[in-house]
Amino acid sequence: MNINDKEFVKEVTSQAVDFSQWYLDIVLKTEMMDYAPIKGCMAIRPYGYAIWENIQQLLDRRIKETGHKNAYFPLFIPESLLEKEAEHVEGFAPEVALVTRGGNEELAEKLVVRPTSEAIICEMYARWIQSWRDLPLLINQWCNVVRWEKNTRPFLRTSEFLWQEGHTVHATEEEAQEETLKMLGVYQDLLESELAIPVIPGQKTEKEKFAGALRTYTIEALMADGKALQAGTSHNLGQHFAKVFEIKFQDKDDELKYAWTTSWGVSTRLIGALIMVHGDDRGLKLPPRVAPIQVVIVPIIGKKSKDEVLRRANEVAAGLRSINIRVELDDREGYSPGWKFNQWEMKGVPLRLEIGPRDLENKGVTAVRRDTGEKSFLLDQDLSAQLPLLLQNIQDSLFEHALKFREQKTYRPQDYGDFKEALDEKKGFMLAHWCGDARCEEEIKAGTKATIRCIPFDSDPKDKGPCLFCQKEGRPVYFARSY
RNA sequence: CGGGGCGUGGCGCAGUUUGGGAGCGCGCCUGGUUUGGGACCAGGAGGCCGCAGGUUCAAAUCCUGUCGCCCCGACCA
Numbered sequence: 201m202n203i204n205d206k207e208f209v210k211e212v213t214s215q216a217v218d219f220s221q222w223y224l225d226i227v228l229k230t231e232m233m234d235y236a237p238i239k240g241c242m243a244i245r246p247y248g249y250a251i252w253e254n255i256q257q258l259l260d261r262r263i264k265e266t267g268h269k270n271a272y273f274p275l276f277i278p279e280s281l282l283e284k285e286a287e288h289v290e291g292f293a294p295e296v297a298l299v300t301r302g303g304n305e306e307l308a309e310k311l312v313v314r315p316t317s318e319a320i321i322c323e324m325y326a327r328w329i330q331s332w333r334d335l336p337l338l339i340n341q342w343c344n345v346v347r348w349e350k351n352t353r354p355f356l357r358t359s360e361f362l363w364q365e366g367h368t369v370h371a372t373e374e375e376a377q378e379e380t381l382k383m384l385g386v387y388q389d390l391l392e393s394e395l396a397i398p399v400i401p402g403q404k405t406e407k408e409k410f411a412g413a414l415r416t417y418t419i420e421a422l423m424a425d426g427k428a429l430q431a432g433t434s435h436n437l438g439q440h441f442a443k444v445f446e447i448k449f450q451d452k453d454d455e456l457k458y459a460w461t462t463s464w465g466v467s468t469r470l471i472g473a474l475i476m477v478h479g480d481d482r483g484l485k486l487p488p489r490v491a492p493i494q495v496v497i498v499p500i501i502g503k504k505s506k507d508e509v510l511r512r513a514n515e516v517a518a519g520l521r522s523i524n525i526r527v528e529l530d531d532r533e534g535y536s537p538g539w540k541f542n543q544w545e546m547k548g549v550p551l552r553l554e555i556g557p558r559d560l561e562n563k564g565v566t567a568v569r570r571d572t573g574e575k576s577f578l579l580d581q582d583l584s585a586q587l588p589l590l591l592q593n594i595q596d597s598l599f600e601h602a603l604k605f606r607e608q609k610t611y612r613p614q615d616y617g618d619f620k621e622a623l624d625e626k627k628g629f630m631l632a633h634w635c636g637d638a639r640c641e642e643e644i645k646a647g648t649k650a651t652i653r654c655i656p657f658d659s660d661p662k663d664k665g666p667c668l669f670c671q672k673e674g675r676p677v678y679f680a681r682s683y
Numbered sequence: 684c685g686g687g688g689c690g691u692g693g694c695g696c697a698g699u700u701u702g703g704g705a706g707c708g709c710g711c712c713u714g715g716u717u718u719g720g721g722a723c724c725a726g727g728a729g730g731c732c733g734c735a736g737g738u739u740c741a742a743a744u745c746c747u748g749u750c751g752c753c754c755c756g757a758c759c760a
Contacts, residue, residue: 224753429760430760534718537719
C-alpha cells in the first residue's frame with residue numbers, strides 16, 4: 201500500500217464523506233481554535249494565531265511598502281454616525297451589535313460595535329483634512345470587528361473576527377481608483393506568493409458590492425470542495441462617504457472639493473482558505489511561508505543511541521534556527537515516533553526530519569515532505585543549503601497543485617442547462633457570459649444558488665457571447681456557489 | 684429566521700424505549716519496559732448526566748419549560 205493511501209489519522213472525517221465535518225475536525229484537532237461560550241465566537245489558539253501573525257507580518261510589510269501607516273480607531277461607533285450613509289447602514293444594520301448601557305446608566309446615544317470602520321474613520325478624517333496638501337491620506341488599522349451573523353463557521357464566518365482595514369483619502373477619482381486596484385494587487389500577491397493560493401481578481405457586480413461603495417473589487421479563490429471563497433476586497437467608495445461626513449479640501453485651484461475615499465480588507469478568513477485549499481484527509485498542509493513550524497525534527501531514540509541522537513538533533517535544530525528556519529524539535533518522551541509523525545502531519549508542518557541511529561551512521565537526516573510524502577536522505581553538510589530550497593520547492597508545488605486544481609475545476613458551460621448540471625456534478629467555477637442585467641443575475645442565483653463571484657480583469661474584450669440566462673450579448677464572468 | 688441533530692469525566696460514545704448500581708474506549712497522572720509510521724504492563728485521578736421546575740419511595744431515564752451548541756437553507760469578510 202502506498203503510504204499516502206493509508207489511513208493514519210482516524211479522528212479526522214474524510215473530505216469525501218463530509219467536507220464540512222472534515223473542516224471542523226481539522227480546526228479543532230490541530231488546536232487552531234476552540235469554540236468559546238458565545239454564539240459564533242471562537243478562541244484562536246496559539247497554533248492558529250501563529251498563522252495569523254505570519255500573515256499579518258507579511259501583509260503589514262506590504263501595506264507599509266505601499267506608503268500606508270498604521271493607526272487605531274475606536275471599537276464603538278455612535279449609532280448616528282453609522283446611519284449617515286444610507287446604503288451603508290442598510291447593509292450593516294441587520295448584523296450590528298448595539299451597546300445600550302454603560303455601567304449603571306442607559307446611554308443617551310446607543311453605540312454600535314464596529315462591523316467595519318468607515319463611519320468612525322471618515323468622521324475623524326473630516327477633521328484632519330483641509331488642503332490638497334493633506335492628501336493622499338493613507339491609513340490602515342489592524343483590529344477586530346463584530347457582525348452578528350446567523351450562520352457561523354470557524355474562521356470563515358464568525359461573529360467577531362480579526363482583520364485589517366485600510367482607509368484612504370484622495371484628491372481625485374483617478375487616484376482613488378488607482379489605490380483601490382493597487383491594494384487588490386497587494387492582496388493577490390500576498391495570497392499567491394505567501395499563502396500559495398491562486399486567485400481570480402475582478403470586479404463585483406452591483407448586487408454583490410460593498411454597502412456604500414461605488415465599485416468593489418475582489419480576489420476569489422476556489423476551495424477543495426469546489427466552492428468559491430471571497431478572500432479579500434477593495435472598494436472605491438467614490439465620494440459617498442466624503443459627502444456625508446464632509447471630507448472636503450481646498451484644491452490647488454482654490455476650490456473646495458469633496459475627497460475620494462477607498463477601503464480594503466482581508467481577515468482571519470484567510471486561515472480558513474489555507475485549510476480548505478491545501479488540506480487533505482490527513483490534515484493541514486501549510487505553505488512554508490506562513491507555517492508556524494516549517495521543519496519538525498523527530499528524533500528516533502533507541503536505548504543505546506539516546507544521548508547521541510538527541511545531541512545531534514539539537515545541533516541540527518540550532519543550525520536551522522541560525523538560518524531563520526522555524527524549527528521545532530519534538531523530543532517528548534512517551535510518544536512513539538509514529539505517533540509524532542501523524543500528529544505533525546495533521547498539523548500541516550511542511551517538512552519533517554527524522555534523526556535516528558541509522559542517520560547518525562550515514563552522517564545525515566531523513567527528510568519527509570508533507571505535501572507529497574516523498575522521503576529523501578540529506579547529508580549533514582548539505583542541510584543548510586538544501587533545506588531552504590526544499591521549503592521553497594514545497595511552497596511552489598503547493599501553489600502549482602492548487603492552480604492546476606482550479607483550472608481543472610473551471611468549466612465553460614454551453615448553456616443554462618449545461619451550467620446547472622456542471623454546478624451540481626462538477627462544482628467549481630463556471631466561466632459564462634452575462635449580459636450585465638441584475639435580473640438575470642438574480643434569476644440564476646434563485647435557480648442554482650450560484651452567484652457571480654466576479655467580472656474578471658483578464659478576459660479578452662473580444663470574448664462576447666449570449667448571456668447564460670437571457671441570451672443577449674454579454675461578457676464572461678465567474679459564477680460559483682460560495683462560502 | 685425556518686428545517687434537522689446533539690447536550691452523560693478532557694474527547695468520542697453506551698445507558699433513556701421498560702425509573703432502582705454512572706459505565707466503556709481514547710486521553711490524563713504515577714512507576715517500569717519501549718521507541719525508523721498512532722507501543723506495552725501495572726496502579727490511579729476525574730462526572731451534582733446542560734439548566735430549572737414537576738411526577739415518584741426513588742429520575743441520566745417520565746412530564747413541562749428553558750438555555751446552549753452543531754449541521755443544512757434564506758442574509759453576509
